[in-house]
Amino acid sequence: MSAEFSSLVEAHYGGLFRFAVSLARDEAAAADLTQQTFLKWARHGDQLRDRTKAKTWLFTTLHREFLATRRKVREQADESELDSIPAPQIEVGNKIDAKAAVAALSDLDETYRAPVAMFYLEDLSYAEIAESLDIPIGTVMSRLSRGRERLRKILSPASELHE
Amino acid sequence: MSNPEPNLSDGRPPLDELDLLIRQAVRAIEPPPNLYGKILAAAAESGSAAAVEAEGKLSWWSSLAAAGARLFGTARGAFDDFRVEVATVRTPQLVAARLKLDLRSAELSQLVDWLDQARAPRPDGSGFRPEGNFGPVGCKTFQWHGQRFSVICFYDHGKRGVHLFSINGRSLHHPPPEGTPQWLTLGGLPTASWSHGGTSFVLVAGGPGMNLGEYF
Numbered sequence: 001m002s003a004e005f006s007s008l009v010e011a012h013y014g015g016l017f018r019f020a021v022s023l024a025r026d027e028a029a030a031a032d033l034t035q036q037t038f039l040k041w042a043r044h045g046d047q048l049r050d051r052t053k054a055k056t057w058l059f060t061t062l063h064r065e066f067l068a069t070r071r072k073v074r075e076q077a078d079e080s081e082l083d084s085i086p087a088p089q090i091e092v093g094n095k096i097d098a099k100a101a102v103a104a105l106s107d108l109d110e111t112y113r114a115p116v117a118m119f120y121l122e123d124l125s126y127a128e129i130a131e132s133l134d135i136p137i138g139t140v141m142s143r144l145s146r147g148r149e150r151l152r153k154i155l156s157p158a159s160e161l162h163e
Numbered sequence: 164m165s166n167p168e169p170n171l172s173d174g175r176p177p178l179d180e181l182d183l184l185i186r187q188a189v190r191a192i193e194p195p196p197n198l199y200g201k202i203l204a205a206a207a208e209s210g211s212a213a214a215v216e217a218e219g220k221l222s223w224w225s226s227l228a229a230a231g232a233r234l235f236g237t238a239r240g241a242f243d244d245f246r247v248e249v250a251t252v253r254t255p256q257l258v259a260a261r262l263k264l265d266l267r268s269a270e271l272s273q274l275v276d277w278l279d280q281a282r283a284p285r286p287d288g289s290g291f292r293p294e295g296n297f298g299p300v301g302c303k304t305f306q307w308h309g310q311r312f313s314v315i316c317f318y319d320h321g322k323r324g325v326h327l328f329s330i331n332g333r334s335l336h337h338p339p340p341e342g343t344p345q346w347l348t349l350g351g352l353p354t355a356s357w358s359h360g361g362t363s364f365v366l367v368a369g370g371p372g373m374n375l376g377e378y379f
Binding site: 003005006009010013014017018021022027031034035038039042100101102105117119120121123125126127144145148151152155 | 174175176181182184185186188189190192193194195198199201202203205206243246247347348349350
C-alpha cells in the first residue's frame, strides 16, 4: 500500500460512500460497497494508464458492484421484500432537508437514481456520467432530466417552507 | 418550479435554487468515522495475502530468506505503511483511550529512560519541541513487522494531544529523509515524518486542524 493509495482513498471515500448510500439505501451496505471498490482498485488500479480517470473508474466500479450485489439479492428475495426496504436513517449535519433529500433520492427508480446521484453528489458532467455508467450521453441527458424532475416534485413543497 | 432545459455547452444542466438546496442536503451525509481506517486496513491485509501468494512462487532461497527474516524479526515494512498504521489505527486508539500506556509520567527523561531500558526506540534529539502547555503523559511500545516501535503522548492540559512515534529507520523501506519533516494528512489527522540519527519519527496530531509546524 502506498501514499498514493491512501491519498486516493482520502480524496474519494466520502463521495463514494454518499453515492453508495443513495444506491443501496443502507449505511452498512454502503460502507461495504465503498471498501470493496477500493480493494478492487488496490488489486487492479495499476492497470489504469490514465490516472486522471481514477475517479470515474471508482464510481463505475462501485456502481457495477452494487448491480452485482443487487442481482444476487433479487435471486434470493421477491420484489415485494425489496420494495419494503426502508429509506435510510442517517445522522446528518443539515437538519432542514438532508434526510428528506436522501430518502427521495433513494426512492427514485433505479434507472434514474445513479445518474441523478452522480449529478448532485459529484457534479459530474453528462460525458463523465455516461462514461461511469457505460451508457450513451443522450440516455444520460434524458434520465437525468426525468430523474431530476421527479426528485424536485417530491422535494419542492418541503423546500418552499424554508424560503 | 420547472426543470430547466439542459445546457449542452458546458456539459451539465444549469443549477437553480432548489438544485443547490438538494445538493447541499445530499452532501451533508458523513461517512462513518472509522471507514477510512477500515479501507486502508483491509487493503493492507489484502496486500499481505497477495504477497504471501506471490512468495509461494519465489525460488526456494528467496522463500527461505523471507521465512528467516520473519523468524528473526528482521522483516522490513514500507515507511508509508508504518505511517498509515500509526496515523489511522494507533493514534485513534490512543485518543479513544482503548490502549493502556505502559508507563504514565509527566517527566520526559523518565519516559526516555524507561524506553531505553525496554530496548525500544526513543526520541533522543528528534528535534520535536513540545512548547507552551504541552507536556508528556506517558509512553507505550508496540510491534510492527517484528520490529519494536514506541510512542510518547503529549497533551495540552488534557485538551489537545500529539503523539510522537519512534522506530528504527533501518527496519523500514524508504524511511523519511533526515532533517526537514514531510507533512501529510491521513484520516483527517495531520502528520509530520522525519529521520534523525538512524531513527525515524512520525508525529501525529490527536485531532484535525492542528498545526504541527509549531513544534519544530
